[in-house]
Amino acid sequence: MKRILCGIAVCLLLLSVFALTAGAANDPPSTYVEDGAGLFFASEKSDLEARCRDLSSRYDTCCLILTTGSLGNEYTDLSDVSDYEFESIIMAYADDYLESVIGAGDENDGVVLVIYVNENNPSDRGYWVSTQGKEVYGFKSSVEQIKNRVKAKLSGEDYGAAASTFLDCVEYVERDGELPEPPKELPSLGITVLCVVIGFVIALIIVLSMKSKMKNVRTATTADNYLVNNSVNIRNRNVIFIRKDVTRTRRESSSSGGGGGSHSSSSGTSHGGGGGRF
Amino acid sequence: MAEKELLSFKCPSCGAPLTYDSDSSDFACSYCDSHFDFETVKNADVNAEKPFDWGDYNKNVSTEELEGTVSYVCQSCGAEIVADATTAATRCPYCDNVVLMEPNLTGFVKPNGVIPFKKGLADRIKAFCKGKWLLPKNFVTANKIKEVQGVYVPFWLFDCTCDGDATYETTRVRHWSDSSYNYTETSYYYATIDGSMSFSRIPVDGSVKMDDALMDSLEPFDYSQLVEFAPGYLSGYLADRFDVNAESSLPRADARVRQSVDQVYRGQLSEFSSVMRVASNLKLTDPAVKYVLLPVYLITSKYAGKNYSFAVNGQTGKVIGSLPVSKGKFWSFLLGFSALFSAIAYLIAWWLQL
Numbered sequence A: 001m002k003r004i005l006c007g008i009a010v011c012l013l014l015l016s017v018f019a020l021t022a023g024a025a026n027d028p029p030s031t032y033v034e035d036g037a038g039l040f041f042a043s044e045k046s047d048l049e050a051r052c053r054d055l056s057s058r059y060d061t062c063c064l065i066l067t068t069g070s071l072g073n074e075y076t077d078l079s080d081v082s083d084y085e086f087e088s089i090i091m092a093y094a095d096d097y098l099e100s101v102i103g104a105g106d107e108n109d110g111v112v113l114v115i116y117v118n119e120n121n122p123s124d125r126g127y128w129v130s131t132q133g134k135e136v137y138g139f140k141s142s143v144e145q146i147k148n149r150v151k152a153k154l155s156g157e158d159y160g161a162a163a164s165t166f167l168d169c170v171e172y173v174e175r176d177g178e179l180p181e182p183p184k185e186l187p188s189l190g191i192t193v194l195c196v197v198i199g200f201v202i203a204l205i206i207v208l209s210m211k212s213k214m215k216n217v218r219t220a221t222t223a224d225n226y227l228v229n230n231s232v233n234i235r236n237r238n239v240i241f242i243r244k245d246v247t248r249t250r251r252e253s254s255s256s257g258g259g260g261g262s263h264s265s266s267s268g269t270s271h272g273g274g275g276g277r278f
Numbered sequence B: 001m002a003e004k005e006l007l008s009f010k011c012p013s014c015g016a017p018l019t020y021d022s023d024s025s026d027f028a029c030s031y032c033d034s035h036f037d038f039e040t041v042k043n044a045d046v047n048a049e050k051p052f053d054w055g056d057y058n059k060n061v062s063t064e065e066l067e068g069t070v071s072y073v074c075q076s077c078g079a080e081i082v083a084d085a086t087t088a089a090t091r092c093p094y095c096d097n098v099v100l101m102e103p104n105l106t107g108f109v110k111p112n113g114v115i116p117f118k119k120g121l122a123d124r125i126k127a128f129c130k131g132k133w134l135l136p137k138n139f140v141t142a143n144k145i146k147e148v149q150g151v152y153v154p155f156w157l158f159d160c161t162c163d164g165d166a167t168y169e170t171t172r173v174r175h176w177s178d179s180s181y182n183y184t185e186t187s188y189y190y191a192t193i194d195g196s197m198s199f200s201r202i203p204v205d206g207s208v209k210m211d212d213a214l215m216d217s218l219e220p221f222d223y224s225q226l227v228e229f230a231p232g233y234l235s236g237y238l239a240d241r242f243d244v245n246a247e248s249s250l251p252r253a254d255a256r257v258r259q260s261v262d263q264v265y266r267g268q269l270s271e272f273s274s275v276m277r278v279a280s281n282l283k284l285t286d287p288a289v290k291y292v293l294l295p296v297y298l299i300t301s302k303y304a305g306k307n308y309s310f311a312v313n314g315q316t317g318k319v320i321g322s323l324p325v326s327k328g329k330f331w332s333f334l335l336g337f338s339a340l341f342s343a344i345a346y347l348i349a350w351w352l353q354l
Helices: A002-024 A041-060 A085-102 A143-157 A159-176 A189-212 B040-044 B123-130 B142-146 B214-219 B246-267 B327-352
Strands: A032-037 A063-070 A110-119 A124-131 A234-248 A262-264 A271-278 B004-010 B017-021 B026-028 B069-073 B080-084 B147-179 B182-206 B236-242 B274-303 B307-313 B319-321
Touching: A041 A063, A063 A085, A063 A159, A085 A110, A085 A124, A085 A271, A110 A159, A124 A143, A143 A159, A143 A271, A143 B182, A159 B147, A189 B327, B026 B040, B123 B307, B123 B319, B147 B246, B182 B214, B182 B246, B182 B274, B214 B307, B214 B319, B246 B274
Parallel strands: A032 A063, A063 A110, B147 B236
Antiparallel strands: A110 A124, A124 A271, A234 B182, A262 A271, B004 B017, B017 B026, B069 B080, B080 B236, B147 B182, B147 B274, B274 B307, B307 B319
């Protein structure tokens, strides 16, 4: 009997340990919006916090927003690094942050918007959207649109609106699987001028074609019409080979960069997303 | 072993490159197996295409002057016009001015043949102008079409057989790739085609006043309807007396024969990617010429101080001409189409959210 009781006690102990361990990874974070760079007004931050919490709860995910003035002590100013290098740094930072909150591993789901504005050089700035777990595939087809919409707001330094736009996008993706078509905007002045140029060129081609039909006088260069039927007699046809040249050119490699795919963080967890400077 | 040096001379026979053979001290063509000394090679200009020797081609042309006709000289443009003796007054078909009735005593050489006019073909001009949106308003009026002049235009018809060979430098190109490179292989060949072909009745107009391109464009005429000339065919029509003789017309026939032979020979080399003629050795046999009158309706109309001429093949009805362009209509269409297509491009840009 004692053995049975001891066995049950050990089992309960192990179960409680597993439960505690698992709970540590899936515990909701205490705060969903970290405004380290101080880009939000207090009211904005509280609204964003409430929305992140609500989204995370309703869609069984973890929706986070982080603003920061630094991407690590070793990076004091990233304004001079290449876009590719910058994207690698901010991507790793966003992935690490997401994993630090929801835990590493593909079984943990979450999405984060990281906004970086260098505290010493405001022109050194960028953003990244990182996804993990089921969100890697959920957001895969929508990342480019999210980037475009968020970047449009960030470029105007309207950080609250950018974060809000990000949450709108998360809501659409979680609910509908994709973003709705954006309302169509009128073409820019440059595109309008291009349209006028294209219209003029097409019109010019048509009118010149009409003009060319005004004249059908052509000098005859051959006497083909006067070749006597069956009079062509080819007596001999000799072809001799002279030489052969072979040239070769190296084929272009088809690899190219860009967001929208998935990658692995330093922990081995798969992430998706995209971003860049703004 | 004989030392051979490649020199930049070409074979006078076939156009292929020559090699210098130091053993025999002459130039050898490895292609046609000919041998030449230095003077021959130096003086040979294989790329120059000398005119054909047409020989005694004009033995059939009559020198008999025709009776019952009179010819007039237009005091405005100098054209010589022939009509039957009953013609009272007419307009010059070239410049549209009234011809002064001063008989010129020069005669009218009897042609070898004539293709008579067919009636009702002048109306084709109206159909030709239809749908030409850039044509100035009222440029071709009904009255103007009624005044269309039927003119027998003098033509020389050349017959010949062209015989000989031509040499071409040809290439064949092949492309392929492996994982690292794209390859292009170009093979060079010399090809010689030897043959002959005959031409019959190549027309060249014998009138200085008649635009050569306009007459070329009226071709072809159906020579099966060529009949022996009789003065009665001039009744109601004018005729132009030839002022370009057969000898002066030869270069135009010559060029057309050469071009046609070249096309036929190139057709034998259709498997090659490029074909470039390097030499030809052609000659004519059985040359002959005939002097005929061919029917052409002419209309000349003035617009903005410039004469515009039309011609209708008086046998087949084919209409040829250069119509004037109304500047007002040109710009109206240009701006209208520009607005239309700019709007379409703008809508597409908006739809695609460019």
